[in-house]
Structure formats: structure tokens, C-alpha cells
Amino acid sequence: MRVPGSKSVTNRALLLAALAPGQSRLRGGLEAEDTRWMREALRGLGCEVTDHQSPWGIRGGQKPHIQTPLWLGASGTTLRFLLPWLALMATGPLRLEGDPRLFDRPLGPLLDPLLALGAQWLPDGAGAWLHPCPTPPRRLALNIDARLSSQFLTGLALTAAALPDPSLLTWEHVASASYLELTNQWLWRFGCEADLQETCWRIPGGSLLARDLELPGDWSGAAAFLAAAAATGRSLCLGSLDPEDVQGDRAMVGILEAAGCDARWVGPQELRLSGRLQRGLDADLTQCPDLGPVLAALSALAPGPSELRGLQTLPLKECDRLEASADLVRWLGGEAQVIGDHTLRIQPGTPARNRRPFDPRNDHRMAFAAAVGALQWGGDLLDSHCVAKTFPDFWEVWHCMLAC
Numbered sequence: 018m019r020v021p022g023s024k025s026v027t028n029r030a031l032l033l034a035a036l037a038p039g040q041s042r043l044r045g046g047l048e049a050e051d052t053r054w055m056r057e058a059l060r061g062l063g064c065e066v067t068d069h070q071s072p073w074g075i076r077g078g079q080k081p082h083i084q085t086p087l088w089l090g091a092s093g094t095t096l097r098f099l100l101p102w103l104a105l106m107a108t109g110p111l112r113l114e115g116d117p118r119l120f121d122r123p124l125g126p127l128l129d130p131l132l133a134l135g136a137q138w139l140p141d142g143a144g145a146w147l148h149p150c151p152t153p154p155r156r157l158a159l160n161i162d163a164r165l166s167s168q169f170l171t172g173l174a175l176t177a178a179a180l181p182d183p184s185l186l187t188w189e190h191v192a193s194a195s196y197l198e199l200t201n202q203w204l205w206r207f208g209c210e211a212d213l214q215e216t217c218w219r220i221p222g223g224s225l226l227a228r229d230l231e232l233p234g235d236w237s238g239a240a241a242f243l244a245a246a247a248a249t250g251r252s253l254c255l256g257s258l259d260p261e262d263v264q265g266d267r268a269m270v271g272i273l274e275a276a277g278c279d280a281r282w283v284g285p286q287e288l289r290l291s292g293r294l295q296r297g298l299d300a301d302l303t304q305c306p307d308l309g310p311v312l313a314a315l316s317a318l319a320p321g322p323s324e325l326r327g328l329q330t331l332p333l334k335e336c337d338r339l340e341a342s343a344d345l346v347r348w349l350g351g352e353a354q355v356i357g358d359h360t361l362r363i364q365p366g367t368p369a370r371n372r373r374p375f376d377p378r379n380d381h382r383m384a385f386a387a388a389v390g391a392l393q394w395g396g397d398l399l400d401s402h403c404v405a406k407t408f409p410d411f412w413e414v415w416h417c418m419l420a421c
Contacts, residue, residue: 018242018418019256022047023235023264024407028055028094028177029200030091030232031075033207035064036102036179039227041207044071046232046258050406051092054115058087058095060410062103077227086112089118091335091369091379091406097168099243100127100147100421101176104136107149114144123333126162156182156222163191165333170218171200178209179222185220192330193264195304202263208229233259234286236266238408240308241385242418243290244315247273248392250293253418258288272300272312276319294319297363303327307334307362310386313342316363317349318393329359335406336378346382348375351391367394374399388415 027047032055034041046052046068054075056308062081062223067074069178081103089095095117103111110404120140128138135150157177163170170186174197177184191197201213208226212219234257246253260282270280270288277295282288302308309328316323331338343353350368355361375390377383381404387396388411404411 018254018414020236020239020258021049021408022232023237024049024051024094024204025196025199025237025264026232027202028092028098029171030207030230031055031059031073032098032102032175033178033203034066034075034227035059035062035077036175037207037225039076041075041077042072042229043075043228044073044231045234046071046073047235047407049409050090051094053087054088054092055095055098058089058099061085061087065343072229073203076366080106080108080268081111082108083111086114089113089115089119089240091116093119093122093335094168097124097127097166097176098172100124101131102179103147104129104131104149105134105153105176106179107147110146110148112144112146118335119351120144120294123165126165127172129157130157130161130173141389152205154180156180157184157186157220159185160187163188165330165416167191167193167196169195174200174204174211174218174220177222178204178207178211178225180222182222184220184222186220188216188391193265193306194303195263198263199265225286226319233257233262233264236264236269237307237382240266240269240311240391241411241415243273244389245392245418246290247276247278247292247294248315248318248355248389252291254283254287254289256284256287258286258406260286260288266308268300268305268391269308269312272298274310275299297321297323298309298364299324301327307382309344310338310345310382311389313346313353313361313363314386315349315350316392317346317365317390319363319365321365323363325361325363326359328361332358334382335380336383336384338380341378341380341383344384345375345386348372348396349394368396372396377403379403381408385411388412
């Protein structure tokens with residue numbers, strides 16, 4: 018099977034194309050709710066976006082301007098990536114709206130430096146008004162608290178590449194640092210030769226170029242399918258994955274290999290996984306916490322106990338994924354122990370009969386995880402359409418895989 022395009026890459030590439038002067042073309046972009054909100058937002062901000070066929074076309078290089086509210090759905094990447102660009106370069110006040118959970122998620126460490134530069138953020142029950150800073154800076158020299166999310170740094174870095182002069186971003190600690198490597202990789206692919214170090218990021222200004230690019234498949238979207246192969250022992254070939262990709266969720270392969278599975282590249286972009294799990298999982302997910310729900314479900318099917326660490330950012334996602342993952346394990350008959358805010362210990366078991374349906378809490382990754390968990394014991398799922406956020410045809414692809 019082939020996995021869909023990466024949401025993380027698609028939304029980065031879309032904004033970089035909007036920032037780079039000229040016409041960019043993107044092939045293989047993810048067609049899903051989160052990326053649709055980004056495309057609609059860019060259109061609403063005055064960008065020319067053509068996405069009715071492949072490749073998508075984006076004409077960039079203009080300052081953002083708008084007269085009507087921007088609806089951002091539940092897309093955290095869209096909000097956090099756009100905020101610095103809008104706060105520093107928009108031509109006038111903007112109204113931002115979205116699902117209630119979107120504005121409940123942490124924004125303070127991203128807003129603080131923008132407010133210090135003169136922007137204003139006026140939240141209310143339905144969204145927020147953003148008044149851009151009176152004079153756009155020529156460069157950024159900021160120290161950022163990135164302990165809650167690497168997306169704060171990514172949003173600032175993307176906008177810094179469009180400013181006239183070189184910028185410097187610094188930090189002491191960052192959540193999911195692998196996503197900074199992903200951002201740096203795509204800055205380079207749009208002509209910006211940024212220098213990413215452990216606690217600082219030097220970003221040349223004014224160097225973005227319009228590009229014609231192929232976007233890779235999504236390692237996050239691949240995770241549930243890889244887990245299915247590991248749980249059943251069946252061989253699975255996945256296409257459209259880039260072996261040189263720096264997406265953090267690529268760690269899924271190494272985690273499964275450590276538990277007894279065999280993985281090998283059988284083509285330029287084709288990965289084959291085979292072999293059933295031989296033991297429980299033991300993994301630090303600090304750099305790839307979004308794998309937590311799927312690996313928790315897989316742990317409930319493993320032949321021994323598992324421990325997943327580095328989950329401290331999961332309560333801040335679309336739902337509290339740490340508690341939801343523990344609930345999923347219990348729904349599958351296992352024992353789940355949450356230790357502090359960062360570790361989940363799992364002991365497999367057998368579920369009771371006549372279980373309640375599992376509620377994924379309107380979170381696409383919890384629905385993917387429930388699909389993995391149900392491979393052995395079955396079960397009913399509420400709100401199955403929530404997968405549309407990143408993988409609209411997930412269930413069709415999932416059932417096709419199982420039917421092979």
C-alpha cells in the first residue's frame with residue numbers, strides 16, 4: 018500500500034511557498050482537513066493557491082491581508098505556523114477562529130515575543146483578534162521557551178526566513194526536537210541555508226526561492242499500518258516513504274525492530290516489514306510522542322509488558338492523549354499505569370465481553386490506535402470520521418490492507 022502525504026511536511030511547504038516570491042509547485046501534498054485549513058487560510062490572506070489538481074500551485078511573496086475571519090478548524094500547525102507571519106507582516110488586524118480546543122492549547126510562549134515586538138492578541142470565547150506590530154522587524158533575535166512545543170520555534174523560523182536580515186533563535190529545552198530538523202530540511206529545499214544547532218538556529222533572511230517539489234509520504238500515517246503488521250506477523254510493503262526523511266515518527270521502524278520485527282528497504286521508496294512482535298515494547302518517545310497512542314495499542318497486543326516514556330506533551334494535543342491511551346489499553350483488557358506525566362507501563366490482558374464502544378475523543382490518532390487494538394479483540398468505535406483530520410480515506414485503505 019501507499020501512505021498519504023505528510024501533514025507536517027505539507028503545511029510547512031505550503032507556508033514556505035507562500036513566503037517565497039514567485040510560483041511554487043508541490044506534488045504529493047496531503048489532502049486532509051488540516052492541510053485544507055492551511056490552504057484556505059493562505060487563500061484568505063491573499064495568496065493565489067491552485068489545488069484542484071496535482072501539482073498544487075502557490076504564488077507567494079506578498080504581505081498577508083484579509084477582511085473576513087480566518088477559520089482554522091482544529092489545526093494546531095496552521096495556527097502556530099501562521100501566527101508569526103501574521104503578527105509581524107500583516108497589513109492590518111485579523112480575526113482568527115477555529116474549534117474551541119484549538120485556542121485552549123498552549124500559545125503563550127509563541128505569543129510572548131510577538132507581543133514584545135508590538136503585536137496585540139485579544140482572545141475571546143470564539144477565537145481572537147490579532148493586531149500586527151506597527152513596524153515589521155528586519156530580523157529576529159529571540160530566546161524562546163519551547164518546552165511545550167517545537168512548533169513555536171518552527172513558526173518563528175519560517176517567518177524569519179522571509180525577513181530581510183539574518184535572524185537568531187535560541188532556547189534551552191525543546192519538545193520533539195526532530196521536528197526542528199524537519200523544518201530545517203524544508204527551509205533548505207526552499208533555498209534558505211539555515212544552520213540548526215542544539216540550542217540555536219541561525220536563519221539567513223531574504224533567501225527563499227519558489228520551488229517545484231515532491232512531498233514525501235507520512236511516517237505518522239504509516240505507523241498504524243506498521244503496527245498492524247507487527248501485531249499479526251503478516252508482511253507489509255509500504256510505498257512513497259523517503260528513506261532520507263527526517264520526520265520524527267520514522268523511529269517507528271527501529272522500535273519494531275527492537276521488539277523482533279524485520280524491516281528492510283526493497284525499493285527507492287518502498288519499505289517491507291515482516292515478523293510478529295517477539296517481546297513487549299521499550300521506547301523513549303521524546304522525539305516522536307505522536308507515536309504514543311498507536312504504540313500503546315500495540316503494547317496491549319504484545320507478548321509481554323511494555324514501557325513507553327517521553328510522553329509529557331501528549332496531554333496538550335487534540336485531546337489528552339496520555340489518559341486516552343491508558344483508557345484504550347484498559348478497553349483492550351490490559352493494565353495501564355501512568356507514571357508522572359511522561360511514562361506509560363502496559364501489561365497485556367483479555368477484554369471483557371460486551372464492552373462499551375471506544376471514544377477516540379475526536380482525535381484522529383486515537384482512532385488509528387483503536388484500529389490497531391481491535392485487530393485481535395474487535396470492538397466498536399465512536400466518531401470514526403475524526404480520521405479526516407489527516408487521513409480521510411483511512412478506513413477504506415485499512416480494510417483493503419486487511420483483505421489482501
